Amino acid sequence: MLSTRQLFILQVIIDEFIQTAQPIGSRAISKKDEVSFSPATIRNEMADLESLGFLEKTHSSSGRVPSEKGYRYYVDHLLMPIDLSPRDEQTISGVFNQGMVEFEQVIQNSVNVLSDLTNYTSIILGPEVYATTLKQIQIIHLSKTTAVAILVTNTGHVEHRSFTIPKEINPLDLEKLVNILNERLIGVPIIQLPNRLQMELTSIIDHYVKDVATAFKYLKGALLDQQPNNIYVGGITNMLLQPEFSDVAKIHSLYSVIEQEETMASILRSQDQGIHISIGQENKVTEMQDCSLITATYTLKGQQIGTIALLGPKRMEYSRVISLLERLSNDMTKTFKNW
Known part of the structure; x- marks a missing residue:
């Protein structure tokens, strides 16, 4: 159990190291206005904190730096929440006040704003396909032989594919097909659409659409062949x-590692709901073990649909980053709820 004085000194050291990235010595700490202890007293306490594993001594300096154990204790017990500055508040609010109509715009702007505000690498896992449901299907005829198939999801995502209408398909049959799909499939998860189309609706549609197999082929090809890229990096x-x-x-x-979308998606997908902090060796991916990863989730109707993350050095500005992520995740949750 650390004494009150040791806790205070540990917090001062970590706060200072976060700002300077330089090893901290006892004399530098003693000169701080909020510190009333002598350099000798601080030096003794620092030696004890080192022996307990909270601090480490560097080879190139007589000063100490926080260990991963020290950072973990700091995050779990010493971290104080802070209010965002007016600039931070205004910048984040600006992401959601631009009248954007697709979630890709919101997420891409968010990832860029986060990286600009923090000078860290920001990563966002977009709404997961398993949590995304169908809101509407449309077919827009461009000419007698071409059309655009449009799929709109509950998160505001819009997928559109242009395709050629074969001579054997009556345009009216396509319209009938789309009307039936909209009646039967609204609210169905996107990932379930192919099976629902094939298994449950074939007999119903066959009653109304003459060449149901061909109509299915072109509609499924237009709408379901590709899924949106879910990882955004800034x-x-x-x-x-x-x-x-x-x-x-x-x-x-x-x-x-960052460029391996499947790896990053797996890491972010595995994070618990809310704020989660992984420091150094707590990161399972070896290449990320010199970093800290802080994540926040956003939800739709109480279900986690995506993750926001900041990747940086272990001496991250934890208090500010957590406040930024909490604000952004709350705003993103509200945005998708009201889409």
Whole structure:
């Protein structure tokens, strides 16, 4: 159990190291206005904190730096919530006040704003296909032989595919098909649409549409062949601004992981609802073990549909980052709810 004085000194050291990225010595701490202890007293307490595993001594300096254990204790017990600055508030509000009509615009703007505000790498997992449901299907005829199939989801995502209408298909049959699908499939998860189309509605549609097999083929091909890219990344080169990442080989390995969309999607998908912080070795991916990853989830009707994350050095500005992520996740949840 740490004493009150040790807790205070540990917090001062970590707060200072977050800002400077320089090893902290006892004399530097003693000069702070809020510190009333002598350098000798601080030095003794720092030695005890080191022996307990909360601090580490660097090879190039007599100062100490926080260990991963120290960061974890800081995050769990010493971290104080902070209010966002008016600038931060205004910047985040601006993401949602631009009259955007598709969720990709909201997410892309959000990921860019987060990376700009923090100088960290921001990553957002867009609404998951299993949590996304059908809102509407439309067919717009461009000419006698071409049309655009449009699928709209409950999250505001719009998929559209142009296709050629074969001579054997009556345009009226396509319209009948779309009307039946809208009656029967509204609210069905997108991932279930192919099976529902094939297994449950074939006999119903066959009664109204002459060439049901061909109509299915073109409609499914137009709407369901591709899923939207769910991973959005901003500020991928921001890691180069951090002194911890001067090793070119190490940063190259980290970039390679970030660019693996399936890996990043799996990491973000596994995060618990709410705010979650992984520090150093707590990250299961080896290339990310010199980093901290802070995530926040956003929901639709109480169900988690996506994740917002910031990846940075272990000396991240935890209080500010958590406040930013909480604000953004709340605004994103409200946005999808009201879409």
